[in-house]
Amino acid sequence: MQNVIPRQKKTVQEIDVRGKRVLVRADFNVPLDEEGAIADDTRIRASLPTINYLCERGARVILCSHLDRPKGEIVERLRLALVANRLSALLGRPVVALRDCIGPEVESAVAAMSDGDIVLLENLRFHPEERADDPSFSEKLADLAEVYVNDAFGASHRSHASVVGVPQHLPAVAGLLLEREVSAFTRILQDPERPFAAVIGGAKVSDKLGVLDNVISRVDLLLIGGGMAATFLASRGYPTGASHVETDRLDDVRRVEENAAKRGVRLVLPRDVVVAERPETGAPTRVVPATEVPDGQVIADIGPEAADEFSRELGGARTVVWNGPVGVFEVPEFAEGTRRVAAALANLRGTTVIGGGSTTDAVQRFGLADEMTHVSTGGGAALAMLAGKPLPGFEALDDAGTP
Numbered sequence: 001m002q003n004v005i006p007r008q009k010k011t012v013q014e015i016d017v018r019g020k021r022v023l024v025r026a027d028f029n030v031p032l033d034e035e036g037a038i039a040d041d042t043r044i045r046a047s048l049p050t051i052n053y054l055c056e057r058g059a060r061v062i063l064c065s066h067l068d069r070p071k072g073e074i075v076e077r078l079r080l081a082l083v084a085n086r087l088s089a090l091l092g093r094p095v096v097a098l099r100d101c102i103g104p105e106v107e108s109a110v111a112a113m114s115d116g117d118i119v120l121l122e123n124l125r126f127h128p129e130e131r132a133d134d135p136s137f138s139e140k141l142a143d144l145a146e147v148y149v150n151d152a153f154g155a156s157h158r159s160h161a162s163v164v165g166v167p168q169h170l171p172a173v174a175g176l177l178l179e180r181e182v183s184a185f186t187r188i189l190q191d192p193e194r195p196f197a198a199v200i201g202g203a204k205v206s207d208k209l210g211v212l213d214n215v216i217s218r219v220d221l222l223l224i225g226g227g228m229a230a231t232f233l234a235s236r237g238y239p240t241g242a243s244h245v246e247t248d249r250l251d252d253v254r255r256v257e258e259n260a261a262k263r264g265v266r267l268v269l270p271r272d273v274v275v276a277e278r279p280e281t282g283a284p285t286r287v288v289p290a291t292e293v294p295d296g297q298v299i300a301d302i303g304p305e306a307a308d309e310f311s312r313e314l315g316g317a318r319t320v321v322w323n324g325p326v327g328v329f330e331v332p333e334f335a336e337g338t339r340r341v342a343a344a345l346a347n348l349r350g351t352t353v354i355g356g357g358s359t360t361d362a363v364q365r366f367g368l369a370d371e372m373t374h375v376s377t378g379g380g381a382a383l384a385m386l387a388g389k390p391l392p393g394f395e396a397l398d399d400a401g402t403p
């Protein structure tokens with residue numbers, strides 16, 4: 001198979017793994033519900049192709065991941081045994097959960113593995129050395145294996161020990177998920193079929209400035225929604241009621257607008273918006289022109305005319321990247337704009353790439369994830385790619401062609 005990764009990193013398909021101990025960094029950072037059960041196993045499912053690939057070729061698979069943000073100490077409800085159980089059910093193979101990620105017990109469990117066996121190390125963030133990228137911790141993890149595979153796209157923007165430290169000690173290659181994610185983003189950013197449109201929403205401009213600056217130099221059309229629309233509207237001098245305007249970002253927003261004008265990029269703001277006193281369930285709502293947001297009201301969604309316009313504009317695109325819901329989609333009263341954008345992308349005959357945790361969540365809630373070309377498993381990592389930043393975890397891997 002052709003290596004589709006730009007900058008040509010070596011992939012798991014280019015190495016011999018039979019009989020070898022292979023340490024796979026996965027991103028099993030799944031959301032948990034109030035009872036501590038897995039609320040969404042998308043990230044676990046996304047790791048299956050690489051794990052199956054390795055097992056079928058007789059590797060001894062040593063999986064590792066973080067879960068949530070324990071501060072370098074054991075938190076019982078964040079043990080990875082629950083991930084091991086789900087993974088085992090999905091794979092139809094045993095997955096042995098270990099009680100630590102380094103140390104003598106782990107070493108003997110790994111030494112006892114046979115070809116095709118799978119173990120899952122304990123939550124890496126129970127050790128403070130993981131986030132500190134501690135060299136001796138990396139070495140101990142690396143000592144468990146003969147090959148390192150990074151399949152944790154969602155964590156590859158983190159310079160943590162298991163992401164950037166371990167690959168310094170072992171032959172280090174990309175897993176199938178990492179390869180697919182990096183290719184999807186790189187392909188649309190470097191060589192999109194045109195017209196190329198971006199929909200950028202979400203709560204705040206400040207979270208997305210890097211993305212706005214990067215996409216403006218690549219797209220033909222930029223549609224702005226979400227809470228950040230208020231800052232754009234304020235920068236054009238319109239009243240925004242009680243919406244959160246990032247006054248320290250007005251100059252940045254003007255720069256984005258100027259760049260769009262300079263490059264001939266059409267930047268479209270919602271022409272009408274749904275407003276309420278608070279973006280909460282049961283709050284009385286009104287649709288108003290985006291230029292006339294009343295005092296005391298916040299913008300909580302794009303309005304129906306804006307949704308029509310966004311859908312029409314997106315219908316003419318051949319490539320669309322979407323990051324950030326265009327309204328408070330978690331509340332049914334303010335979900336319609338986001339649902340309309342998702343539907344427009346689902347109907348598109350072209351390439352659609354969805355990046356960002358909430359955006360992915362929205363597309364899944366509307367049952368439209370399967371209609372998209374690529375739905376990313378990454379939050380911060382997807383933002384980094386869209387902002388054109390290198391992913392440290394990807395850069396740390398061996399270049400393709402190296403022996």
Ligand SMILES: Nc1ncnc2c1ncn2[C@@H]1O[C@H](COP(=O)(O)OP(=O)(O)OP(=O)(O)O)[C@@H](O)[C@H]1O
Pocket residue numbers: 201202203204207225226227228279299300301323324325326327328329330355356357358359360378379380
């Ligand atoms: N008009 C609005 N006012 C306030 N918040 C909004 C508005 N529109 C959308 N949001 C909120 O923005 C949040 C998502 O924005 P964010 O930028 O974090 O998306 P993402 O990049 O897809 O997700 P993540 O950061 O989880 O990876 C949602 O919780 C949504 O409710």
Ligand SMILES: O=C(O)[C@H](O)COP(=O)(O)O
Pocket residue numbers: 027029068069154155158378379380381
């Ligand atoms: O959920 C994510 O985006 C990744 O798993 C990274 O998690 P972190 O933001 O806690 O590093």
